[in-house]
Amino acid sequence: MAKQNKPSVSGVVKEKNKTTRNENYNQYVKQVTPKFSCFKNCVKAFVIGGIICVIGQGFIKYYESLGADKELAKSYNTITLVFLAILLTGLGLYQKLAKFGGAGTLVPITGFANSVAAPAVEYKKEGQVFGVGAKIFTVAGPVILYGIFSTWVLGLFYYILKQVGIV
Amino acid sequence: MTEKAKRKSKIAGKQSVLFTNPPYIIAGAGVAGKKEGEGPLGSLFDIVKEDPMFGKKNWEDAESELMKEAAQEVLKKAGMKSDSIRYLVGGDLLGQLIATSFGIAELNIPMFGIYGACSTMGEAMSLGAMLVDGGYAEKVMSLTSSHFAGAEKQFRMPLDYGNQRPYSATWTVTGSGAVIIAKDNHKKAGNNEADIVIAGLTTGKIVDYGIKDSMNMGAAMAPAAFDTIKQNFEDLDVKPDYYDKIITGDLGYIGKNILIDLLKEKGYDISSNHMDCGIEIYDKDSQDTHAGGSGCGCSALTFTCYIMKQLRERNWTRVLFVPTGALLSQVSFNEGNTVPGIAHAVIVEAV
Numbered sequence: 001m002a003k004q005n006k007p008s009v010s011g012v013v014k015e016k017n018k019t020t021r022n023e024n025y026n027q028y029v030k031q032v033t034p035k036f037s038c039f040k041n042c043v044k045a046f047v048i049g050g051i052i053c054v055i056g057q058g059f060i061k062y063y064e065s066l067g068a069d070k071e072l073a074k075s076y077n078t079i080t081l082v083f084l085a086i087l088l089t090g091l092g093l094y095q096k097l098a099k100f101g102g103a104g105t106l107v108p109i110t111g112f113a114n115s116v117a118a119p120a121v122e123y124k125k126e127g128q129v130f131g132v133g134a135k136i137f138t139v140a141g142p143v144i145l146y147g148i149f150s151t152w153v154l155g156l157f158y159y160i161l162k163q164v165g166i167v
Numbered sequence: 168m169t170e171k172a173k174r175k176s177k178i179a180g181k182q183s184v185l186f187t188n189p190p191y192i193i194a195g196a197g198v199a200g201k202k203e204g205e206g207p208l209g210s211l212f213d214i215v216k217e218d219p220m221f222g223k224k225n226w227e228d229a230e231s232e233l234m235k236e237a238a239q240e241v242l243k244k245a246g247m248k249s250d251s252i253r254y255l256v257g258g259d260l261l262g263q264l265i266a267t268s269f270g271i272a273e274l275n276i277p278m279f280g281i282y283g284a285c286s287t288m289g290e291a292m293s294l295g296a297m298l299v300d301g302g303y304a305e306k307v308m309s310l311t312s313s314h315f316a317g318a319e320k321q322f323r324m325p326l327d328y329g330n331q332r333p334y335s336a337t338w339t340v341t342g343s344g345a346v347i348i349a350k351d352n353h354k355k356a357g358n359n360e361a362d363i364v365i366a367g368l369t370t371g372k373i374v375d376y377g378i379k380d381s382m383n384m385g386a387a388m389a390p391a392a393f394d395t396i397k398q399n400f401e402d403l404d405v406k407p408d409y410y411d412k413i414i415t416g417d418l419g420y421i422g423k424n425i426l427i428d429l430l431k432e433k434g435y436d437i438s439s440n441h442m443d444c445g446i447e448i449y450d451k452d453s454q455d456t457h458a459g460g461s462g463c464g465c466s467a468l469t470f471t472c473y474i475m476k477q478l479r480e481r482n483w484t485r486v487l488f489v490p491t492g493a494l495l496s497q498v499s500f501n502e503g504n505t506v507p508g509i510a511h512a513v514i515v516e517a518v
Contacts, residue, residue: 009425012376013432022377029378029386032428033421034334041331089327098329105329114329122325125225139328 041102048101052108056081078109085110089117115139177300180402182369182395185514189364190299192292192346192515193306193353194245195471198237200315200341203460203468206449211472212342213240219316219341227261230314230343231270234259237343238271238310241471245347249274252347253304256291258282259312259463260339261321266312276308284492285388285417286371287311288344288467289511292488295348296365296513305350312343313462322381322497335383337419337461340448344467346475360479361517368513369402371395373494375507381493381500385422385445385458388491391508392418393429395489399512400435407437411483414474415510416466416490417445419459444469444490466490478517488513 009028015021059080063073088094094114098105105111119138123131137144161167179185196213204215214236221232234257242249255276259266264280271278283290291309298304318339319326352362374391381387392415400406407413407430418426423443430437444466445459470488477483491510500506 009428009432013429022375025376025390026378029383029421029425032424033383033386036331036334089329092327094329095327099331102331111329114327118325118328121327122320139324 044100045102045104045107047104048097049104049107052081052104052110056108081108081110082113085113086117089114090121094118112140112143115143179367180398180404182372182398183367183402184293184297184370185367185403186296186300186365188300188350189366189516189518190296190348190350191352192363192365192475193349194241195344195346195475196237196240196244197342197344197468197471198233198240199464199468200233202315202338202454203340203342203448203464206454208448208469208473211476212468213244213472226314226317226320227265228269230259230261230266230312230317233314233341233343234266234270234310234312234345235273237312237345238274238308241308241310241345241347245353247306247347249276252276252306252308254279254295254298254307255310256281256294256298256307257310257345258287258291260284260318266314266317270312271310283490283509283511284494285313285461285463285465286490286492286509286511287463288470289371289416289488289490289513292346292348292365292513293368293370293511295346296368299348299350307348308345309348310343310345311463311467313339313341313464315339315341315462318462322495332457333382335380335385335419335421335458337384337417337445337458338449338454338456339462340417340460340465340468342462342464342468344464344469344471346471361481361484363475363478364516364518366485366514366516367403368511369395369399371510371512373507373509375505378506379503381495381506383421383458384417384461384493384506385419386425387493387495387506388508388510389418389422389425389429391510392422392426392489392491393433395510395512396426396430396437396487397433397435399487399514407435407440410440410485410487410514412440412442412474412477412486413437414442414444414466414469414486414488416443416492417459417461418443418491419445419457419461420451421458422491447473463490474515478515481517483517485514485516488515 011024059077060073063076123135198214199212221229223229255278258281295307295309374394376390378387448460449456489512495506
């Protein structure tokens with residue numbers, strides 16, 4: 001059978017074949033489920049993410065004005081942003097910011113700090129070892145693992161390219 | 168009723184039961200959290216607690232406390248001590264039913280722990296009524312609970328993790344509801360309120376239409392509600408207008424529309440008398456709950472505090488109460504499985 005152009009609910013109720021019925025149902029559900037506007041979300045993420053970066057830039061300038069060189073000022077900035085994100089997480093405010101800002105709060109280093117601090121708060125009640133210790137990286141773990149793995153792969157490529165004299 | 172009283176068999180149709188001696192629901196009590204207390208039904212709950220921790224140190228203990236208070240409250244309302252209850256049938260959403268086990272331990276009542284996800288209240292009331300009508304108990308307590316934070320931890324992300332909930336997501340109700348089902352009516356003299364009986368039930372099957380999105384549980388459960396309600400109509404040979412209200416547990420706004428669409432296709436129009444507890448319990452505009460409320464406590468609270476009141480006041484005389492559950496776990500979800508649904512229907516009448 002050729003694909004129906006509009007999946008309707010009758011294609012769900014009347015369909016005898018289970019696989020086709022489930023496909024029809026999933027298409028029908030897609031139609032009736034409201035979605036966030038991607039454009040609006042992108043704008044909000046851009047603004048909030050941008051503000052976080054401007055604040056970061058402000059910190060860099062401030063630390064430079066105190067006499068730190070560029071690299072050191074950057075490190076201080078990272079530490080400050082991570083501290084602020086953890087503080088906001090502990091106060092229960094980061095979640096509210098993320099609800100509005102979406103990826104704008106996820107992508108900067110603050111998002112990473114939140115993803116480590118939130119499980120720490122949640123699992124503290126299960127003890128320091130099996131709670132915080134074992135579960136602190138439940139959200140951030142994949143990022144750490146695959147982050148390190150991809151740098152290893154890139155390092156390998158770099159080594160090979162260096163050996164053959166391309167770089 | 169007279170026709171039903173003459174019945175010899177309790178078995179009706181394929182999946183239904185019509186009781187020969189319909190058991191009475193002699194009392195119901197609901198304990199709710201702060202957010203639920205601020206919702207449209209807030210003033211009806213027996214107890215509303217401001218503290219999300221319920222004076223305990225963690226979410227799991229908090230939910231146990233919640234359930235314990237609901238059990239104590241329903242005993243108080245029925246004017247009974249826990250030793251007059253023969254069986255307790257209950258469950259919750261937490262792994263291995265720890266909210267129930269730790270919550271009701273000190274009540275010292277013989278207990279059956281059950282899991283039906285958010286359909287647990289329907290399952291508990293079904294089994295409780297069968298125990299009573301079957302003559303195995305004079306009085307049974309059916310109860311369930313859910314806690315927003317405990318459920319988030321069990322099924323989703325740590326509470327403070329920053330993410331966006333989709334529009335189709337539901338908000339787990341913090342609350343517990345308990346009823347006492349009894350063989351005899353325990354009404355005091357001079358009370359003009361209607362008696363509430365469980366006339367029958369339709370037990371649901373596991374229904375899976377291949378939905379994989381765990382954040383759209385309304386869509387995952389609607390086919391189960393559809394299947395059970397359709398079966399109830401067929402087994403009893405009735406039409407939707409047989410009931411004053413057909414009340415689903417926690418389909419939410421998306422699931423409600425799907426259910427109505429599905430039943431319409433089968434020739435049953437329930438659009439005028441359908442109601443969903445998940446829609447009733449919160450005000451979605453001011454409380455930011457997206458598709459509605461969910462969790463065992465959603466249907467249990469709405470039933471014990473709102474539906475029972477409507478029946479007592481004879482605003483409704485017969486309702487079909489259909490709590491709905493999504494039978495997933497974090498493991499089944501991670502392993503790529505679908506989200507199967509289940510729905511248990513209980514026929515509740517004011518007599």
